[in-house]
Amino acid sequence: MPLEAKLSGKISGLQPFMADAIVYGCLFALMSIGLTLTYMTTKVPNFAHGSFVTVAVYLAFTLYHFDNLPAYYSIPFSFLLVGATAAAMYRLILRPLSARGASLVSLMISTLAIDIAFQGIFGIFSDTLSNVYKVFNSKFFLLADTDISIFGLRGLVVIAPIFVVLVTVILWLSLTKTKFGIAMRAAVENPSLAGVLGINIQRVYIVSWFIAGGLAGLAGSLMVLWLPGNPHVGSDFIVAIFASSILGGLFSVYGAVIGGLMVGGLTVLLTVYGSELLGSWVSAWEVGMPMLIMVASLLVVPQGVTSVNWKRILTAFRKR
Amino acid sequence: MELPHVFFFGINVVLFGLDLLAFFALYLAISLTLNLEFGYTGIANFGKVLFIAAGASVGGAFAGRFAAWIFNISTQGDFITYNANIMPQVNAVLNTSVPASIGLLLISVVVAGAVGALFGFLFSYPAIRLKQDYLAMTLLAMAQFFQIFLNNYYPLIGGSLGLELPDPYVWAGGLRYVVATGVLVIFAALVYIYCERIAHAPLARTLRAVRDNESAAEALGKDDVAIRRKTLMVASAISAIAGLLYSFYTVDVLPATFGRVVWTFWPWVIVIMGGAANNLGVGIGVFVFWFMIKAIDSGKFVFSNYIPFDVTWLEYLLIGAVLISILMLRPEGILPEKSTPTLSKSRLRTILAKYGKKPEDSPQASSA
Numbered sequence: 001m002p003l004e005a006k007l008s009g010k011i012s013g014l015q016p017f018m019a020d021a022i023v024y025g026c027l028f029a030l031m032s033i034g035l036t037l038t039y040m041t042t043k044v045p046n047f048a049h050g051s052f053v054t055v056a057v058y059l060a061f062t063l064y065h066f067d068n069l070p071a072y073y074s075i076p077f078s079f080l081l082v083g084a085t086a087a088a089m090y091r092l093i094l095r096p097l098s099a100r101g102a103s104l105v106s107l108m109i110s111t112l113a114i115d116i117a118f119q120g121i122f123g124i125f126s127d128t129l130s131n132v133y134k135v136f137n138s139k140f141f142l143l144a145d146t147d148i149s150i151f152g153l154r155g156l157v158v159i160a161p162i163f164v165v166l167v168t169v170i171l172w173l174s175l176t177k178t179k180f181g182i183a184m185r186a187a188v189e190n191p192s193l194a195g196v197l198g199i200n201i202q203r204v205y206i207v208s209w210f211i212a213g214g215l216a217g218l219a220g221s222l223m224v225l226w227l228p229g230n231p232h233v234g235s236d237f238i239v240a241i242f243a244s245s246i247l248g249g250l251f252s253v254y255g256a257v258i259g260g261l262m263v264g265g266l267t268v269l270l271t272v273y274g275s276e277l278l279g280s281w282v283s284a285w286e287v288g289m290p291m292l293i294m295v296a297s298l299l300v301v302p303q304g305v306t307s308v309n310w311k312r313i314l315t316a317f318r319k320r
Numbered sequence: 321m322e323l324p325h326v327f328f329f330g331i332n333v334v335l336f337g338l339d340l341l342a343f344f345a346l347y348l349a350i351s352l353t354l355n356l357e358f359g360y361t362g363i364a365n366f367g368k369v370l371f372i373a374a375g376a377s378v379g380g381a382f383a384g385r386f387a388a389w390i391f392n393i394s395t396q397g398d399f400i401t402y403n404a405n406i407m408p409q410v411n412a413v414l415n416t417s418v419p420a421s422i423g424l425l426l427i428s429v430v431v432a433g434a435v436g437a438l439f440g441f442l443f444s445y446p447a448i449r450l451k452q453d454y455l456a457m458t459l460l461a462m463a464q465f466f467q468i469f470l471n472n473y474y475p476l477i478g479g480s481l482g483l484e485l486p487d488p489y490v491w492a493g494g495l496r497y498v499v500a501t502g503v504l505v506i507f508a509a510l511v512y513i514y515c516e517r518i519a520h521a522p523l524a525r526t527l528r529a530v531r532d533n534e535s536a537a538e539a540l541g542k543d544d545v546a547i548r549r550k551t552l553m554v555a556s557a558i559s560a561i562a563g564l565l566y567s568f569y570t571v572d573v574l575p576a577t578f579g580r581v582v583w584t585f586w587p588w589v590i591v592i593m594g595g596a597a598n599n600l601g602v603g604i605g606v607f608v609f610w611f612m613i614k615a616i617d618s619g620k621f622v623f624s625n626y627i628p629f630d631v632t633w634l635e636y637l638l639i640g641a642v643l644i645s646i647l648m649l650r651p652e653g654i655l656p657e658k659s660t661p662t663l664s665k666s667r668l669r670t671i672l673a674k675y676g677k678k679p680e681d682s683p684q685a686s687s688a
Contacts, residue, residue, distance in 0.1 A: 045453045045456070045457060047366075047460070093644060093648075096648060097647060097648060100648070100651070102647065102651065104452060104453060105358070105362070105364045105452065105456075106647055106651060108364060108366075108453065108456055109364075109588055109592065109643070109647065110643070110644055110647050112366070112585060112588070113589075113639075113640045113643040113644050113647075114640060114644070115640075116581060116585060116636050116639060116640040116643075117636065117637050117640030117641065117644075119581070119633075119636050120633040120634065120635070120636030120637035120640065121633075121637065123629065123630060123632070123633035123636065124629045124633045124634075124637075127628065127629030127630055127633065128628050128629055131628040131629065132628045238460075239460065239461040239464050239465075242457045242460075242461065243461065246454070246457070284472040285468070285472060287468050288465050288468045288469070288472075290461075291461045291462065291464065291465040292465075294458070294461055295446050295458070295461075295462075298446040298447055298450070298454070298458065299446050302450055302454075
């Protein structure tokens with residue numbers, strides 16, 4: 001099919017790849033908000049963030065399998081469980097480490113160690129499910145056919161963007177309008193000064209880890225409705241999450257939303273149009289696209305899209 | 321000639337020891353290069369597997385084709401498809417000629433080293449000027465990208481199915497694994513001597529200056545970006561050679577083998593456990609780690625009847641827990657970083673004796 005036909009052709013519902021682009025973008029946005037948030041507040045690049053998503057994926061799968069609970073209803077449980085996991089990980093491991101004066105590299109390694117321990121836990125959990133409870137698809141399952149249908153579309157195509165908008169608005173409101181949000185921004189900009197002014201910085205940090213984990217949990221609960229689940233589904237995405245956060249600048253949660261939408265959308269669109277123009281071999285490279293985008297963004301805008309002075313570029317462009 | 325068979329509680333001790341020695345040597349070389357990067361220069365290389373996989377794929381992509389070309393064996397225009405036919409012919413030639421085998425090994429080592437250094441330059445390029453954590457993330461991403469590349473790019477090493485390699489040790493017959501292990505041990509010893517020479521040279525102080533205080537090093541006229549880049553290139557070249565020798569040891573190359581847990585994360589555990597910026601400590605770390613892993617592997621069948629899951633997962637949990645406990649309880653490792661005087665200890669002692677001082681008073685020996 002020629003490109004133009006694909007672009008402007010009758011959209012009965014939506015082209016499947018456009019739905020893919022939307023859902024990927026939304027999932028990446030939800031995942032990279034959390035990564036950026038913990039990086040901004042506690043300065044830890046969290047390599048275990050992908051495994052947070054896997055926790056929620058398995059929670060949603062287990063709830064569906066044993067209680068027939070649709071994946072959308074597992075969202076509050078995922079949010080709380082993964083949020084609590086993330087907060088506990090910070091409180092029990094990362095905070096004692098940084099209190100001992102651990103360097104940035106030590107903190108990074110400890111998150112890698114936690115990620116490996118998570119892999120072990122997922123392995124034990126899925127093995128136990130299949131060997132003891134006879135759930136034989138515990139290492140590869142698909143809940144996509146349990147999704148509801150809205151206007152003839154798969155529900156997630158509508159619901160995922162709603163969640164992204166909701167989360168962004170709530171974050172914006174709480175960061176600018178509430179006392180706690182303003183305290184949080186102060187703690188990011190200057191922790192010691194904020195501490196002097198009576199802000200409980202440690203509480204801010206724990207809450208930010210809780211929110212980060214909770215959003216990863218939300219992403220995981222939605223992800224089971226689109227992608228097949230397996231014990232490493234989340235950690236496979238860790239590089240893509242970092243790519244989204246880096247494209248967003250690593251110092252702005254709104255940047256993370258933009259970065260996630262761009263990386264997720266571009267990954268699908270580049271693959272689809274790439275295989276259209278260059279041949280079908282491109283489609284095998286879909287998983288590698290986020291890394292290419294990451295390299296491109298490091299070379300062109302190393303401080304992320306939010307660091308670019310768009311106004312100046314626009315005026316310079318207009319004057320020409 | 322055959323290996324002697326000695327059994328101890330049902331385990332073939334000779335094979336067990338040989339296997340342990342091979343992996344000990346391989347991981348000693350890899351961990352020493354990581355120590356050079358992270359321990360001395362402070363580069364958080366989270367993409368170690370990339371360079372090892374690059375070396376291993378040189379074994380698959382270059383060594384076999386080169387041997388077939390040199391020995392005039394027809395590849396029928398498609399090396400990958402007819403790989404299973406070509407390799408026995410190549411090995412038949414290698415079996416008759418020891419010099420040809422050694423030559424093939426050495427040429428492959430040189431190519432792997434060059435490819436490793438080139439990759440070290442290329443893949444760190446986007447981030448080497450940025451902050452440390454950006455470089456760590458970029459190398460992690462690049463390593464994953466390279467694995468995807470090897471999995472999908474059929475013409476190089478046959479995609480996810482991998483390739484068989486020519487066997488440069490085939491002439492040793494029943495003692496093949498002894499020779500292969502010997503080569504790994506010699507290689508590891510050379511790397512150890514090289515790293516110790518660096519540790520005792522003025523270069524080590526430059527590297528530490530870049531690690532501890534970048535701006536001070538820069539103020540003293542050291543180009544910190546160039547130093548980091550060179551360190552990464554040298555370490556990557558050695559890692560690639562280690563990867564090549566590993567692929568010659570197993571005589572095949574399979575992209576799925578090169579995951580980040582085994583080839584990136586384990587060396588990190590070893591360096592942190594043994595003691596960063598201490599080569600002897602890293603050596604001890606390698607031994608402790610591999611003894612632990614091989615002991616779990618051999619004792620697997622004892623547990624496996626009682627637990628409903630694969631024992632490997634316990635290994636994952638254990639390694640994660642060990643690493644976090646070390647970081648919490650003894651962040652400096654088994655052997656902490658020590659000062660490494662440029663002169664030998666006996667030389668230092670005679671010089672100090674001349675001035676009536678004990679070695680402990682010397683400023684060089686006491687400053688860490």
